[in-house]
Amino acid sequence: MSRKRHRLVSETFGLKRRRERGDGEADPLRGESGSARAAVAELVRLFPRGLFEDALPPIALRSQVYSLVPDRTVADRQLKELQEEGEIRVIQLGFDLDAHGIIFTEDYRTKVLKACDGRPYAGAVQKFLASVLPACGDLSFQQDQMTQTFGFRDPEITQLVNAGVLTVRDAGSWWLAVPGAGKFIKYFVKGRQAVLGMVRKAKYQELLLSELLGRRVPATVRLGLSYHVHDLIGAQLVDCISTTSGTLLRLAET
C-alpha cells in the first residue's frame, strides 16, 4: 500500500507552492507561529503596565493575535476554546465593532479586586467575580440573566456599573468592561492613528518594519510601537510584504 495515496490533494499542490519561510528569526515581530495562547502571552508582555500604574490588567487585541497566528479561522477557534475554558475574557472595546480586547482571567480578577478595594461597591463586585465570571463566558449580560440566574438586585447592578465592571449597552443589557479602561482606549486610538500616519507620510506610503521600529516614537504613541504594529497588521490596515530587506509595511489602498 503506498503511503502517498493518503496525502490530501490540497497538501500536494497548495503548501509546496509556497516557499518555506526561512527568515522567521530575522524578523523580530513575525517569529511566532504557534498557538493563540502563546500569542496572547507574548502580546501581554508588550503591554506597558507602568503607564497605568499597574491598575489595568494587560490587554491584548484580537487583531494582534491575527498578526501572530496567520490562519484566522484557527486563531478564532483557539480563542473561543480558551474563552470557554475560562482562561481568557473577551471585552468589547467601544470604538470598533470588531475590536475585542483579550485579558487573562486571573489578571482581570486581581486588578478588579485591587481597584475596588475599600470602596462601597466592593461587596457587589466580589459577588460578581465569584458567581458570574466563572459561569458565563460571554461578552455581555442580559437583565433576566443577572436578576434570575445570578440573583442580583437592581441597586447591586447599579453599583457594578459605578465600579466600571459593567458598561450599559442598551436597556436591560450590559457589556463586560475593565475599570479604568477609558484611558487605555484613548491612548490606543490616538496611537493607532499616529502609527498609521507614520506609514502614510512615508514616500510611496510604505515603510520597512525595521525602519519603523527604529524611528523616534511620537508623543501620542504611549503603548509602544510594536504593540500598534501588531494591531495594524492584524486589522489589515497595512499590507505586510516580505522583501529581501525584511518585512515591508504598505498602507492598504482600500
Place this chain on the structure above:
Amino acid sequence: MLGFLSARQAGLDDPLHLRRAESTRRVLGLELNKDRDVERVHGSGVNTLDIEPVEGRYMLSGGSDGVIVLYDLQNSSRQPYYTCKAVCSIGRSHPDVHKYSVETVQWYPHDTGMFTSSSFDKTLKIWDTNTLQAADVFNFEETVYSHHMSPVATKHCLVAVGTRGPKVQLCDLKSGSCSHILQGHRQEILAVSWSPRYEYILATASADSRVKLWDVRRASGCLITLDQHNGKKSQAVESANTAHNGKVNGLCFTSDGLHLLTVGTDNRMRLWNSSNGENTLVNYGKVYNDSRKGLKFTVSCGCSSEFVFVPYGSTIAVYTVYSGEKITMLKGHYKNVDCCVFQSNFQELYSGSRDCNILAWVPALYEPVPDDDETTTKSQLNPAFEDAWSSSDEEG
C-alpha cells in the same frame, strides 16, 4: 503528478482523484496570459458575465450602457494565440435594447436558445438567441438589481427578481406574468440565488443586512434568516438576525449547494451551512467591498478544495472556501472589478470591470518545447510582438 497518474493506472486511486488534483493545480496557477484575449466591445463598464452551463463555450456580458454581447470562448484555431470573438451583440441601435445599465444576464439553464437580462430600466427581458429578438418583457415598478433562474429546476420555470422594493418577485416564464411575491425584507434586494441542490430553495440578500432562505412552495414567510452570531445575543450590538453589519451585496452557493457564501459592505465574507443557516465562522479577513449594488463573485467547481474568486477593488482575491486562506490576488484590471465567472471545464476565470475590459485568467501552462524548425516558431508569434528593428549591430 506522475504519482497520481500511475496510481490511477494501477487502479489504486479513483479516476476522479487525478482529475481533482489536476484541476486544483491549474486553479493555483491562474494568471494573465498574453496568448488569450477577449475582444473589447463594450464602451462602458462590464456589469455581469455568464457562461452557459451546457458546454461552457458561450459567454454573455452585460454592460452599463445596456449593451449585451455574446462571445465564443472556444479556441478552434490551431494557434495558441486566440482572441475570444464576439459572435453577436445587442447594441445601442437594436430596437429592444435596454435603456439603462444591464445588471444581470443569465443563460437559460437547459440550452443556449434563450437568455434573460435585467436592467435598471425596470424590466426583465427574455431573448431568443438565434433571432436576437426580445421574446418577452416583464415590467416592474422599481429598478431591478438582480435576477436568477434555477439551474436544476425541472418542475418550474420561475425567475426570481430582486428589485429596489423589499419584495422578491417570482416571474413564471410559462405563463408570462409574476406568479408570486416573497415578503420579508425591509429594503432593496441586492442579490438572489437559487440553490443548485434543491429546485425550490431560494436565497435572497438585501440592503437591510439580512439574508433569507425561502422555500417558494411555502405561502408563509421565509425558512431561515441567517444570523451571523448564531443566536448568541451576547455578541450582537444591535438586534440580531443580521448576516452582516452592513448591506449584503453578493450571494453564491457552492457547487454542491451545501454551503452559501455572502459578502457585505462591512468588508466581510461569511460561509454558511445552507441546511440549518449556521455561520461556520470561517474567517477570510477583510474582503473590501464598497459596491452600492450587487457584487458578483463565483466559486470554482471540480477542484479538491474549492476556491472562491471575489472582486476586491481592482483585483480579484482568491481564497479557499473552507479554510479561509487567501491564496493570491489577481491583478490586471485598471478599475473596479464588478463580476467574475469560472469556466469549470478548462479552469479559466473571466472577469469584467469598469474599465470596459473582460480579462481571461488562464492556468499557467508548461512552456512548449521549442521546435528545431525555425519557420514554425516564427509563424506562431503574434505580429504585434514582432519588432521591425534590424537585428544587425551596424546602423541602417
